[in-house]
Every structure is written in structure tokens, then in C-alpha cells.
Amino acid sequence: MKITLERTSAEQAARGAALIVPVLEGEKEARFGATPLVESGEVAGKSGELALLHSPAGAAAARVLLAGAGKAARFDAEELRKLVASAVRFLKKKKVQAAAVLLEADRAGAEFVAAAVEGALLGDFEPDQHKTDNDKRSLDAFTVVCPNGAAELDAAVERGRILAESQNFTRALANEPANLLTPLKMAAAARQMAQEQGLDCEVLEVGELQRLGMGALLGVAQGSAEPPVLIVLRYRPLRPASMAHLGLVGKGVTFDTGGISIKPSEGMEKMKYDMCGGAAMIGAMRAIAQLKPPLAVTAFIPCVENMPGSRAQRPGDIVTSMSGKTVEILNTDAEGRLILVDAIAYARKQGCTDLVDAATLTGAIVVALGHIHTGLFANSDKMRDRVLHAAGAEGERMWPMPLDEDYKEGLKTPFADIANIGSRWGGAITAAIFLKEFVEDVPWVHLDIAGTAYLDDAKPNMAKGPTGVAVRTLVRLATEWMD
Ligand code: BES
Ligand code: ZN
Ligand code: ZN
Numbered sequence: 093m094k095i096t097l098e099r100t101s102a103e104q105a106a107r108g109a110a111l112i113v114p115v116l117e118g119e120k121e122a123r124f125g126a127t128p129l130v131e132s133g134e135v136a137g138k139s140g141e142l143a144l145l146h147s148p149a150g151a152a153a154a155r156v157l158l159a160g161a162g163k164a165a166r167f168d169a170e171e172l173r174k175l176v177a178s179a180v181r182f183l184k185k186k187k188v189q190a191a192a193v194l195l196e197a198d199r200a201g202a203e204f205v206a207a208a209v210e211g212a213l214l215g216d217f218e219p220d221q222h223k224t225d226n227d228k229r230s231l232d233a234f235t236v237v238c239p240n241g242a243a244e245l246d247a248a249v250e251r252g253r254i255l256a257e258s259q260n261f262t263r264a265l266a267n268e269p270a271n272l273l274t275p276l277k278m279a280a281a282a283r284q285m286a287q288e289q290g291l292d293c294e295v296l297e298v299g300e301l302q303r304l305g306m307g308a309l310l311g312v313a314q315g316s317a318e319p320p321v322l323i324v325l326r327y328r329p330l331r332p333a334s335m336a337h338l339g340l341v342g343k344g345v346t347f348d349t350g351g352i353s354i355k356p357s358e359g360m361e362k363m364k365y366d367m368c369g370g371a372a373m374i375g376a377m378r379a380i381a382q383l384k385p386p387l388a389v390t391a392f393i394p395c396v397e398n399m400p401g402s403r404a405q406r407p408g409d410i411v412t413s414m415s416g417k418t419v420e421i422l423n424t425d426a427e428g429r430l431i432l433v434d435a436i437a438y439a440r441k442q443g444c445t446d447l448v449d450a451a452t453l454t455g456a457i458v459v460a461l462g463h464i465h466t467g468l469f470a471n472s473d474k475m476r477d478r479v480l481h482a483a484g485a486e487g488e489r490m491w492p493m494p495l496d497e498d499y500k501e502g503l504k505t506p507f508a509d510i511a512n513i514g515s516r517w518g519g520a521i522t523a524a525i526f527l528k529e530f531v532e533d534v535p536w537v538h539l540d541i542a543g544t545a546y547l548d549d550a551k552p553n554m555a556k557g558p559t560g561v562a563v564r565t566l567v568r569l570a571t572e573w574m575d
Pocket of ligand 3: 348428534
């Protein structure tokens with residue numbers, strides 16, 4: 093999609109294209125002869141409302157799409173991102189090829205301009221890589237119209253493009269089925285991205301993982317014919333402005349059958365998304381490579397396939413993690429935490445001073461928060477606030493969850509240092525507590541994205557399938573890092 097910024101007037105803008113015009117609730121007048129629509133209440137400015145006009149009066153645009161923007165007091169960058177995404181999805185169905193959005197007055201700031209570009213790219217995305225028919229619809233061109241827009245807005249367009257293209261990169265990667273995206277293929281995808289963006293990429297293979305003593309990760313991998321890998325992506329700034337070194341750890345289970353503690357077959361196909369945390373880290377690194385913040389960032393993505401093969405680990409097995417701690421496997425379906433703790437141990441050894449992990453870790457977080465908020469767990473108030481602030485600015489909803497020591501009780505076992513599951517209750521919290529035991533004193537945030545990483549049904553602003561959640565938050569965290 094070709095993206096441009098136009099600084100012409102509303103009347104002259106978007107010649108021949110479809111111009112999206114946000115309409116706030118309670119607005120008394122509308123441009124292009126649409127005032128009667130507003131007066132009659134047909135267009136009330138409610139969030140999500142869309143009304144298409146053909147050959148609008150006094151406009152160079154071929155069509156005008158009036159798009160409800162909700163209440164003025166609540167209109168922010170996220171509302172605009174959603175508005176543009178919904179409008180683009182609506183126009184695509186009508187075979188429109190070129191669209192534009194009109195941003196006027198106080199809606200033409202850098203945050204709004206970036207969000208509009210993101211909305212267009214995120215709304216345009218379809219998870220149709222493997223469809224062979226020719227019915228694919230995509231916009232060719234998108235223009236942000238800011239009459240008399242400031243010079244800095246060109247950079248905002250660029251930032252929005254980088255962020256949304258990276259989020260879509262994550263979505264496309266996460267959408268690959270497990271037969272096509274094995275751990276080795278995921279490593280190849282990361283390596284190719286790294287080459288294109290000038291990042292350093294190292295892929296640790298099974299011999300190296302054995303040498304490092306990653307018994308928890310290897311235990312999960314041993315039931316599959318597909319060998320595991322640990323992908324390491326490094327970004328180093330030319331002139332660091334901070335001594336901090338941010339580590340991003342993402343769960344990369346390319347398919348989760350549950351292993352010997354096998355899952356029911358209904359809905360099991362969704363476990364191809366069990367690498368969304370890893371895909372988010374790869375997407376975030378893609379954007380970080382282009383935006384070049386003055387902060388060292390390294391991503392660690394442990395990739396395995398959790399299968400019940402004849403060599404699979406059994407309930408009752410005891411493995412030794414890289415940290416030296418022994419773990420009793422009480423349920424082979426609680427595999428994400430096992431691969432994450434070895435990656436976390438490695439990230440600490442590599443000198444990371446601050447850590448964030450993202451993982452489709454538990455069904456329990458979906459019970460707790462549904463599909464709206466990502467569950468956020470932290471061992472440091474400062475790190476929690478950093479991530480919450482970044483998430484808030486990006487419109488990605490995250491909810492702080494408890495992490496009291498009392499929950500640790502459930503992970504006690506007489507047979508090893510720690511068990512990999514607790515009781516049935518508070519399952520998302522015991523999973524986070526398990527990770528915390530290996531993080532120790534490094535400031536850390538854990539994001540349980542099991543409920544937010546993919547959509548079971550399309551929304552007006554987003555296609556069914558992977559959402560690319562956390563990418564924008566992580567990029568903002570890295571680019572706005574302050575000691
Ligand atoms: N990948 C799943 C978690 C999951 C569930 C993600 C639903 C997305 C949607 C994870 O590996 C898992 O199986 N967790 C178990 C843990 C249990 C055995 C303690 C779960 O949540 O049921
Ligand atoms: Zn599992
Ligand atoms: Zn899993």
C-alpha cells in the first residue's frame with residue numbers, strides 16, 4: 093500500500109479516492125452537503141457508524157465516508173486507529189482501491205497521524221497467505237489529509253507505517269500453520285527479517301542447547317521429530333543513552349498438542365497460534381531496527397513443537413533447567429513456562445537488565461480477563477508502570493494481576509525444587525509465579541496474551557486470526573525508554 097501525506101484543503105483532497113471524514117457525536121454540521129444527514133439523526137457520530145456518500149457536493153473525492161468518532165472528550169489516537177481500520181475494511185468490500193482520511197485542527201497531531209496510518213494498514217491486513225483464488229482485496233493507496241499539516245508529520249507517517257507493517261509481519265508469521273512453520277522455519281523467518289533490517293541473528297540449535305543445560309526446554313521438545321531452537325535477535329544502538337539492556341522473551345511453541353497430557357481435539361487447531369509471543373518479539377525487533385532507539389535490545393525466542401511422540405516427556409518426569417533448578421513435570425501441557433524459564437536464564441546470562449516476556453501461556457487468563465485485556469504480571473512497580481504507560485499510549489489494553497508469594501505454595505513438590513503446575517484455581521497467576529522464580533531480582537513484566545493474541549471472529553476493524561498484540565507496546569517501551 094502506497095502511503096502519502098497531503099496538506100491540501102478538505103475540498104481539494106483525495107481526488108478520485110474515497111475520503112473518510114470523522115464525525116463526532118453532537119456535531120451540528122457536516123461537510124460536503126451531509127448536514128441534512130446529521131440533522132435527521134441518520135448520522136449521529138456514534139463510534140462505529142458509517143455512511144457512504146457518492147459524488148459529494150464540493151469535494152474532489154469521488155466518495156465521502158462519514159465515520160462516527162464518538163464523544164469528543166473520548167476521541168483519542170486509538171479511537172482514530174479503529175475508525176480508520178473499520179472504514180478501510182468497509183471500503184475494501186466495495187472494491188475501493190484508494191482511500192484517504194481527513195484530519196483537521198487538533199486531530200492532526202503526530203500521534204493521530206501515526207494512528208491513522210496504522211489503522212489503514214492493520215485494517216487492510218487479511219490472513220489469506222494460503223488462499224489461491226483471485227478474490228483478494230487490498231487497498232492500493234492511502235492518504236492522510238492534514239490541511240496545513242506541520243513538517244514533523246512526515247516522520248509520524250513513517251513511524252505509523254513501520255509499526256503497523258511490523259505488527260502485520262507478526263500477524264502473518266503467527267498465521268502460518270504448524271506444518272509450514274516448524275521451529276527451524278521460524279528461525280529462518282527471523283534470520284531473513286534480521287538480514288533485511290540489519291539486525292544480528294543467532295540461532296542456537298539442539299547441541300548448543302544441551303551444552304547450556306537447557307533441560308526444561310529440551311524436555312518439551314523431545315516428543316517431536318522437529319528439533320527445537322533458541323532464536324536470538326540483537327539490536328545495538330550506535331550511541332546508547334542508557335546503561336539498560338532490555339530483553340524480550342517470547343513463547344514460540346509452533347504447535348501445542350499438550351504432549352502426553354493431550355488436549356481435547358475440539359479447537360486444537362488454534363494451538364498453531366501458540367507462538368504468538370515469539371512472533372510478537374520478532375515483529376517488535378523489526379520495528380526497533382528501523383526506529384533505532386538509543387537502547388540495547390535483545391529478543392530471545394525459544395521455539396519447540398509440543399508433541400506426544402514416543403520420546404515425549406511423561407508426567408512425573410524431573411528435568412534440570414539451565415538455572416540449575418529441578419522441575420517436576422506434573423502436566424506436559426504446561427510447556428510454555430518450561431521453555432520460557434530456560435530462555436530467561438539465558439537472557440540473564442547475556443546481561444539483560446530488564447525483561448519483558450509475552451506468551452499465550454494459560455487458558456486461565458482467558459477465564460479471568462476474556463479477550464479484551466492482556467494479563468500483566470510484574471515483580472517491579474517501576475517496570476509495571478513503564479509497560480502500562482506504553483500500552484496505554486498504544487491503545488493496547490493490559491490489566492495488572494497479583495503476584496503474591498502466597499501463590500507459590502501451590503508449586504511445592506517433595507520430589508523437585510518446583511512443580512510445573514499448581515492447583516486448578518488462579519492458574520494464570522501460578523504460571524507467572526513459576527516464571528518469577530527463575531527471573532529472580534531482574535525487573536520483569538510477564539504478558540499473558542492467551543486471550544488477546546488472536547480473534548476467533550472478525551471485528552469491524554480487524555480480520556479473524558492473529559492480532560499482533562504487544563508489538564506496538566514493546567516498540568514504544570524501547571523507543572521511549574528513560575532511566
Ligand atoms: N498454550 C496453552 C494456553 C492456551 C490456552 C493458549 C488457550 C490459548 C488458548 C498452554 O500451553 C496450556 O496448555 N496451558 C494449560 C496449563 C495447565 C495445564 C496448567 C492451560 O491453560 O490449560
Ligand atoms: Zn500447553
Ligand atoms: Zn502452550
